[in-house]
Every structure is written in C-alpha cells, then in structure tokens.
Amino acid sequence: MTLPGLFPYWVVIVLMMIGFYMVIAHGNLVLKIIGLNIFQTSVFLLYISMGKVNGGTAPIIASGFSTYSNPLPHVLILTAIVVGIATTALAATLIIRIHGAYGTIEEDEIHRQDNSL
Amino acid sequence: MIAAHFPVLQVVLPLAAAPVCVLLRREVLAWWITLATTWAVLVNAVLLLDRVTTLGPITYALGGWAAPLGIVYRIDALNGAVLLLVSAIAAVLLPYARMSVLREIGAERAALFYAALLLCMTGLMGMAATGDAFNVFVFLEISSLSTYALVAMGQDRRALTAAFQYLIMGTLGGTFILIGIGFMYAATGTLNMADLAARLPLAENQRAVQTAFAFFIVGISLKLALFPLHLWLPNAYTYAPSVVTVFLAATATKVAVYVMLRFTFDVFGVHQVFSNLTVERVFPFLAGLGVILASVSALFQINAKRSFAYSSVGQIGYIVLGIALLSPLGLTAGLLHLFNHALAKGALFMALGCLYYRLGSVSLPALAGAARQMPLTAAAFVVSGLSLIGVPLTAGFISKWYLLRATLEQDQWLLALIIVAGSLLALGYVWRVVEQLYLRPAPTDREAVRDAPWSMLAPTWTLVVANLYFGIDSRLTVGLAGQAMRALLEGAP
Numbered sequence: 001m002t003l004p005g006l007f008p009y010w011v012v013i014v015l016m017m018i019g020f021y022m023v024i025a026h027g028n029l030v031l032k033i034i035g036l037n038i039f040q041t042s043v044f045l046l047y048i049s050m051g052k053v054n055g056g057t058a059p060i061i062a063s064g065f066s067t068y069s070n071p072l073p074h075v076l077i078l079t080a081i082v083v084g085i086a087t088t089a090l091a092a093t094l095i096i097r098i099h100g101a102y103g104t105i106e107e108d109e110i111h112r113q114d115n116s117l
Numbered sequence: 118m119i120a121a122h123f124p125v126l127q128v129v130l131p132l133a134a135a136p137v138c139v140l141l142r143r144e145v146l147a148w149w150i151t152l153a154t155t156w157a158v159l160v161n162a163v164l165l166l167d168r169v170t171t172l173g174p175i176t177y178a179l180g181g182w183a184a185p186l187g188i189v190y191r192i193d194a195l196n197g198a199v200l201l202l203v204s205a206i207a208a209v210l211l212p213y214a215r216m217s218v219l220r221e222i223g224a225e226r227a228a229l230f231y232a233a234l235l236l237c238m239t240g241l242m243g244m245a246a247t248g249d250a251f252n253v254f255v256f257l258e259i260s261s262l263s264t265y266a267l268v269a270m271g272q273d274r275r276a277l278t279a280a281f282q283y284l285i286m287g288t289l290g291g292t293f294i295l296i297g298i299g300f301m302y303a304a305t306g307t308l309n310m311a312d313l314a315a316r317l318p319l320a321e322n323q324r325a326v327q328t329a330f331a332f333f334i335v336g337i338s339l340k341l342a343l344f345p346l347h348l349w350l351p352n353a354y355t356y357a358p359s360v361v362t363v364f365l366a367a368t369a370t371k372v373a374v375y376v377m378l379r380f381t382f383d384v385f386g387v388h389q390v391f392s393n394l395t396v397e398r399v400f401p402f403l404a405g406l407g408v409i410l411a412s413v414s415a416l417f418q419i420n421a422k423r424s425f426a427y428s429s430v431g432q433i434g435y436i437v438l439g440i441a442l443l444s445p446l447g448l449t450a451g452l453l454h455l456f457n458h459a460l461a462k463g464a465l466f467m468a469l470g471c472l473y474y475r476l477g478s479v480s481l482p483a484l485a486g487a488a489r490q491m492p493l494t495a496a497a498f499v500v501s502g503l504s505l506i507g508v509p510l511t512a513g514f515i516s517k518w519y520l521l522r523a524t525l526e527q528d529q530w531l532l533a534l535i536i537v538a539g540s541l542l543a544l545g546y547v548w549r550v551v552e553q554l555y556l557r558p559a560p561t562d563r564e565a566v567r568d569a570p571w572s573m574l575a576p577t578w579t580l581v582v583a584n585l586y587f588g589i590d591s592r593l594t595v596g597l598a599g600q601a602m603r604a605l606l607e608g609a610p
Contacts, residue, residue: 023289040292046296080254090265090266094265094277098278110278
C-alpha cells in the first residue's frame, strides 16, 4: 500500500500514543480522562477507516450508485462511542466526588493525604 | 415454548429488573425484585446446563437472525457451567446482601445499588453466553461500568480513588480488547466466533491476526488481573462494599478467565496461539511469579480484606497455570480451581463482611478476640480459609491436587514446587487472621458484639458447606470440568 493509503493508520497510532501518554504521565485526574478519550477516539478512527471503500458512498440503495462503504464497522463504533460517553460521564462524576472528599484532583496530593491518614 | 428462550432469558431478566429497581426506589421492593431475579436466573441456568450436558450445545439466534449475520448465543458445557457459577453466587449472595447493604450503603441509595448489581450480573452473564466477538466487548463494558459505580459506593473515601484507578485501567483493557476485535474483523470480515475460528487460520494477513491476538490477550489479562496487570484489584476489593467484594471475587475475574479460554482455544485455536506465538512459555512464568509475589504481599497487609485481595491475584495465577500446561489434565485442573476458588473466596469474603458488619473494620487489630463473641462467623472463616489453603476434605484440596498431578505429569517440578509454596504462604496469611480471631484478647474498650444476623450467616454457611461438600464428593465438579475441557478441546465454538 502506498504511503497516503496508510495515512489513516498513522493518525490512529499517533493519537493513540498521545492519549496513552496523557493517561500515564499526568497527575491531574481530568487530564487523565481527556487522555483516555483521545485513546478511545483513535480506536474509533481505526474502525471507521477500516469500513471506508474507495469511491464508496453511504450504504443506502439509490439509482446511480453501486459502490457502498461497509456500514458494519461504523455501526459497531456507534456502540463503542456510547460506551465511551458512559465511561467519561462516570469518570467525571467520580472526579467531582473525589474533589468533594479530598479537596483536590491532583493524584500526588491525594496519595499524600491518604498516607497521612 | 419458554425452554427455547433459556439462553437469552438469563441476560434479559437482570437487564429488565435493573431499571425497575431504579424506578421503585424503595429499598425493600428493590431487594425483593433483585432476589426474585437472581433466583429465577439460577433456576434458568440449572435447567440450561442440564439441557446442554444431556443434549449437546445450544445455539440461540437473537431476533431470529441466523449467524453469521445475526448475533447468536451459544451455550456448551463450559459456559453453561460459568453461567451456573455466576447465578448461583448471586442467588446465595442476595439474602446476605440485605443487612450488609443497609449498614454500608444506607436505605436511600440501596435501590440504585441493587440496580448496578443487576447490571453487573447482566454483563457477566452476557459475556459468558454470547457467541459474537463484539458482543463480548459490549457486555464486558456493561459489567465494568457498573462495577466502577459499585466500588465507588464503599464507605471509605479511598473507595472513590480505587474506583477511578480501576476505571482508567479497565477502560484501557477494554479498549485493547476493542482493538483486538477490530483486527480480527479486518482480517476475516466476520465477528461470529464460530466463523472467526474457521476463517482466522486462512486469513491472508497473518500478521494482523497475531496483532489481534496480542491486543486481545493483554486486554483480557488486565480484566482477569493476571500478574503484573493486577494493580487495580487490591484497592478495588479492599474499599468496595462487602457484598461487591464477594460478588467480584467470586465471579468477575472468573468470567474474564472464561473469555480468555474461549478465544485462545476456540477462536484463535491452540495451534496459532501456542505454536506460532509461544504463549505457553510466557503464561506459566507470569502465573508462577504471580502466585509467589502476590501471596507474599498478602502476608504483609494490615487490612484482612486487602490481604485476601492479594491472595485472589495469586489464585488467578493458579488457574492460569493449570490452563497454560495445555494438557487435558491441566485444563481440567484450571477449570476446577476456577469453581472451587470462587466457592472458597466467596465464603471468605462473606465471613469478612459479617465481621465488618459487627466490628466496623476488618483491619487485623480490630479483629482481635472476635471469635468468642462471633463464634459462627469465625468458624466459617476458618473452614473457608482451610479450603483456600487446600487442606484435604475441602474443595480447595481437590483442585490443588489436580494441579499438582497435571504439573508432575509433565515433569514440571518447578511449577509443582510453586503450587506447594503458594499453599504454604496461604497457610501463613490465613493464620494471621485466625490468630487475631482466636488467640488475641479482645480490646477492653470494645463494646460486646453479637454474632452476625442469621440472614448473613446462613448464606455464608451455605457456601462453607458447599466447600466441604465439593471437597468430599467431587464427582459433580470434576465431571463438569472434564466435560467443559472436552468442549474446549473439540475445537470450533
């Protein structure tokens, strides 16, 4: 495959690593969740680019079109997006409650407080 | 005929009951609905397993759409047994849950708690029942998301950070599984497990298949807490409400083990996984290391719940060890230990939950002298502890014995030594609690406590008696494990 053909995969890998790095490196819980979102989104793009067919259109039967993109990966990823939203919402709720209990959302500070208990 | 719909009912019932709990809001109503649901699901699972073991595997097409276009559930002896395990633990746990939840969660949030528990059960049952790879991911996330919420309901504020940590690692694991499934689809164009099994070996791009397997196995290893991917587990088990700890320890990691088995043996196939990718060299190493290191960590914990959370990581090591031996005997041993450990750990955490109910803490100093005031709870702890160690006449002995035989059959002396060493370490960390319960004097400033309420003791002793029963009469468990093992080795799902 030519380099432009692989372009979506490079985007996926770069986004994935950025997201993964943010999850590991940042001590701020909100930034961790943003990183997690980027990580998940890169996988959504992987699926979506997989379903793309060159010259294909939306899979709706109509006169004048004979090539359609594969709708299945797109449908699958709709489910995964819903999962992602649920995860983000739950994480945001947890962060609010952690802020209520500790008065901070910095990981180091939370660990410091718990060890001193 | 209702019997035709057994495979789907066990997922639909808890799924439908969960929103009803939320709408009713009343604690007592929600509890009754959850109780009725878990018992209905248990009856369903028993009937289903009976049909499967006598008539052979059942395939159920959802909405009447046949595979490979539609989603199918496929039940054989292996996942029939896993479904029975999950529903049996839930059914025994629910009578116990009433008092424990009132104490630890409170009446006003109890309905939401039961709803989340039902959703968690839905996810676990779905993961076990489905014959569709993407469906596994969806149910995995249903169970994971509800688990994060359940863990966060613990009384200690550290439950929140434990849930958050679990959410981060669990989502990474889930996303890895999603990537794996994506590569499987890219290589074959199908998501049905039986179809995948037929097409994966013929796929043009074997590199994509190997990548799929790598992502999938790392993701699922995180979910089943294989050493060193277990870091989320100790905190989550320690700070979760007692009922949640029992449920998770006895079922969640076990279902993840089942998913790993299904994909390595059926979907990817033994040849691909073990000859091309040499997983059989990595897994015993990690499993053995996990048994030793986690058991040693368990020896140094102040909190008894945390100590047994580390023990769970070690016991997962045993299960994986048996599986990774790749012999029929090893696989039988791994499956046996999966069931027996669920019984032992379920009973242990139930006993700890009883202690927590009366004493308000399960840190070792708080347990001092409790045996005189709570004799039945302490005795339940001792018997289930013996089963965890693997003393003869308990269920734990049967599976340790099969594991030892499986290692010696292949002259794996080092692994046999690790199994024995792990048992000795288990003796150590069980003894630390027993010593506190029986030999230390009770602190003078503690008010006299009574034994746990009957509604909690009866389920605990039900599991304890099950530990003894399956330790003496192992025909049922060994027979089932053997049948499940043959279902796995016979190939396509």
